[in-house]
Amino acid sequence: MKASREWLEEFSNIDVTTLELADKLTMTGSKVETVEQRGNDIKNVVVGKILEIKKHPDADKLVVTKVDVANEILQIVTGANNIKVGDIVPIAKDGASLPNGVKIKTGKLRGIESCGMMCSVGELNLNLSDYPEQIEHGIMILDKKLEKDLGKDIVEVLNLKEDVIDFEITPNRPDCLSIEGLGREVAITLNKEFKNPRKNIDELKIENKEEIEGLKVSIEAPDLCYRYIARVVKDVKIEESPDWMKRRLKACGVRSINNIVDITNYVMLEMGQPMHAFDINSIEGKHITVRRARKQEKITTLDEVERTLDEDNLVIADDKKAVAIAGVMGGLNSEIEETTKTVVFESAVFNGGSVRKTAKKVALRTESSSRFEKGLSPENALRAINRAVELVELIKAGKAIDGKIDVYPTKQKINKIKIDENKINSLLGINLSKEEMIEILEKLQIKVENDIAIAPYFRMDLEYLADIAEEIVRIYRI
């Protein structure tokens, strides 16, 4: 699980360096695999403006340019042919270093002095897909508006700095497969207050409906589907997501597709709940059924591969066909398209073992299936869908329709564990008072009432006194 520092900061103040944060989190149980500090490897590259382009006297393929970098005019020889006078370009000055390890030095090209280099997208280690207007083999041409930033560091101007921590999350902590969950761990680890930016979502009351816009939902296999919530948004405009959303997705290694699909991925990353979005018109009979697949039932998934299922696999189906393999991947037949006007969001919780088996059978392990297989919280599913709808309105991707369809056959069990401080002390070999223990537990949002610890909805892994002892020891440390 990748998390950017910037996104984590929405959940907790961070007053240590990213490397220190990584070390501390590892010691409280969120094991850090790698820390990537993007943008740190670009040094002394600034914004410049091309003032003049002349032919090189001794080389047909080279030109001699004059470039304004605010405090001086540099002469730079280049072989690029996509530049013109007035272009704003990234200039690696004498002494600059680039992500590929290249150091830039003043030198002569065919007898003419060149005091730096103009950079391409690749030379700055940027993805062409993030800068679709740029070309691969040519100088990166910056926005004209950046003329005001001549001479300034390109890393600052293009906001290229990004610290990304990659975590190895143990299977008992699916809540930490989310920025929110990791944010809670950051707050505990640094002894800060958890900011709880989703408080409004927690307090939201959404009315239950049998039917929205003609849509109905039934669960035929309640042993494999514990909860299925649908909400509908209309007047949808499918377009690109805003930069801040694309940036966060990218930091976590997720490609931006369009605003609606991006919202489902964004919510999954933020809250750990995989989501799905359908075009309402692709649901025949406007009736969603969660059922076992039929023997040899076929579905073509979003990756355009036909998959064959059997009765052990769970599908989301309309009256005629399967539209998704539950918890694994959506079907191509219900994909969000440019023309989509009304979107159905799905937030559901499936049996972990079943999703694991299905993913294995169809050889398709996805971000979604790897979360479901660890067992997700049905309570969190509601928060996630409400957050998705909130985001739709926030980025003006469509209008929310009131109400939710919420089929919830198996209420999430909230685990309660009797605290026995003597047993905990004797198991750990420490000597804490009950009050000290309760203080640690409450920081972890584990409420203690009359010596009974109540596991929060997102900690379904807490079942035994030994689990409580583990929570204490990972914070107290021996």
Next chain:
Amino acid sequence: MEEQIAKIKENSIKEMSQCNDEKELNELKVKYLGKKGELTKVLRGMGALNSEERPVIGALVNKIRDELEALIENKAQEFKKQELSKRLQTENIDVTEPSKKIHLGSLHPITKIINEVEEIFLGMGYQIADGPEVEKAIYNFDKLNTPPDHPARDLQDTFYITDDILLRSQTSPVQARVMETQKPPIKVICPGAVYRSDSVDSTHSPVFHQVEGLVVDKNISMTDLKGTLEMFAKKCLGENTKIRFRPHHFPFTEPSAEADVSCFVCGGKGCKVCKGEGWIELLGCGMVHPNVLKNCNIDPDEYSGFAFGFGVERIAMAKFGIDDMRLLFENDIRFLKQF
């Protein structure tokens, strides 16, 4: 006649100088001085000489015979000396290189580590337990709180023989076997081979070795675990070795931890071996999960226990500075000889 004698003398001296060993020397002796030898023939032919010549030639032949005999004797002495020194020389080599062609075997580094680990734990009062490498799934997983749907079964890809029988993917099933057959107090270690369907690279092998440890008794605590591992680390890796626990998760222990040891190369300052961290991951451990105790008919309200398990190759590689696990399995004698 005098001419003939002079020629015999000349020839014999020449041949003698070319003579290489005692055998050739004997042949020369026969050729010139034997009963049918050339010089004897001359003596025999003296009957034809007159009385004036006879004593002169006789004296001449006798003189030459004496000379030749002396030469032969000298030469024989020389050969004897040569022979002796040659024998002395060869017998000398025999003594210092007694078994030139027989290679003496030495212990494989893995065996060495296992022996050392066993010795350390035997010294701490542990017994050595053993279990089958072809194991029932129920011992490898189910009894260890890892039911069929458990995601942890995904983490390790196991070699299944049938649905219920597999090559053990860890030495932990021995824990369950020991707890089923012994009553606490239990204090065992179990070294052995384990199998996982990993492809071979510098840090992975489909077969490798683990040492499992298990202690069950009344009032066994996590600090006991840490103390035990610290003592082991000091004995195995050096007196100054420190140990730290990082919270982790295993299905069969709760609380669980990964234990790191301070880098025994740089002492914790950071170097190539510890990748600049100052710590090296050593093993996984924890307090035996109450479900595991229950599954093995031990009352978790009365008893508690700790367990740990580590990879022998990992320790061998760290301790001997081996950077590629494959070297431990290729069994190239040039490599093995170094230990």
